Amino acid sequence: MHLEFHDLVFDYPSSSGGGALRALAGVSGELAKGELLSVIGPNGAGKSTLIRLLSGLESPTSGRVLIDGQPMRDLAHKERARLVAVVPQFLDTLPEMHVGDFVLGGRYAHLSRWRGPAATDRRAVRSALESCDCEGLEGRLMTQLSGGQRQRVLVARALAQEAPFLLVDEPTTSLDPAHQLAVFELLDGLVRGGRAALVVTHELNLASQFATSVSLLDQGRVVHEGKAAEVLTRSVLEPVYGPGLTYGQLPIVSGGERPFVLPWRGGREG
Numbered sequence: 001m002h003l004e005f006h007d008l009v010f011d012y013p014s015s016s017g018g019g020a021l022r023a024l025a026g027v028s029g030e031l032a033k034g035e036l037l038s039v040i041g042p043n044g045a046g047k048s049t050l051i052r053l054l055s056g057l058e059s060p061t062s063g064r065v066l067i068d069g070q071p072m073r074d075l076a077h078k079e080r081a082r083l084v085a086v087v088p089q090f091l092d093t094l095p096e097m098h099v100g101d102f103v104l105g106g107r108y109a110h111l112s113r114w115r116g117p118a119a120t121d122r123r124a125v126r127s128a129l130e131s132c133d134c135e136g137l138e139g140r141l142m143t144q145l146s147g148g149q150r151q152r153v154l155v156a157r158a159l160a161q162e163a164p165f166l167l168v169d170e171p172t173t174s175l176d177p178a179h180q181l182a183v184f185e186l187l188d189g190l191v192r193g194g195r196a197a198l199v200v201t202h203e204l205n206l207a208s209q210f211a212t213s214v215s216l217l218d219q220g221r222v223v224h225e226g227k228a229a230e231v232l233t234r235s236v237l238e239p240v241y242g243p244g245l246t247y248g249q250l251p252i253v254s255g256g257e258r259p260f261v262l263p264w265r266g267g268r269e270g
Helices: 047-055 077-083 099-110 119-131 147-161 177-192 204-210 234-241
Strands: 002-012 021-032 036-040 062-067 084-087 165-169 196-200 213-218 221-226 246-251 257-262
Touching: 002 047, 021 047, 021 062, 021 196, 021 221, 036 047, 036 177, 036 204, 047 084, 047 165, 047 196, 077 084, 077 099, 084 147, 099 119, 099 147, 119 147, 147 165, 147 177, 165 177, 177 196, 177 204, 204 257, 213 234, 221 234
Parallel strands: 036 196, 036 213, 084 165, 165 196
Antiparallel strands: 002 021, 002 062, 213 221, 246 257
């Protein structure tokens, strides 16, 4: 299966009554099973807007989103939910519900209005909670969770959906380093198992370790795309992020090296 997007443009209406604010200005790309695409870029580059368009939560001002050649806009809500799962950065409001019921909500596309959750739904929820290190939280209210726990539960809900495409918006927000790594290892395992993931992240070094490709957005445009070794370099990143980052290479167990980038003032390239 392929998720394709062509020449996506999206304008937000101006709150001041002036011209529209262009968030995306002709973004194209594709995502196939077995791929983990990391989308990086500064704040306001259009990364979260891209996820909203690819998930069908917003319609582009112009351009197309296709799943196996079928326009996203032609799919009913349940059809989209069977194909695409979204992990948002945060929830606008926290529901007054237990974690287990919240994650079960990710099974929406698989549930019938004529029956309650089946054993397969319960198993999917259990597996998702275990995968995200959320065992024991089922009976807790969402409002009782820490920021990091809520983030892991958001990932668990998307996993329970069992969709082939995952769109993940900054999944490591509020997570400690061990759980940041665990989330990317989880996504890596899902991708190796046949799913596809597009992950918006500011964690450049996790993108370096796990992404099959990296796309750099700036001012609503893709300014560079390729392997991590091609994108995470001074010549590509400095025009976007400015000076002050330290660049280097780390050896990996399988041989060769991977780039790293540190926000280290006054650093020099290693």
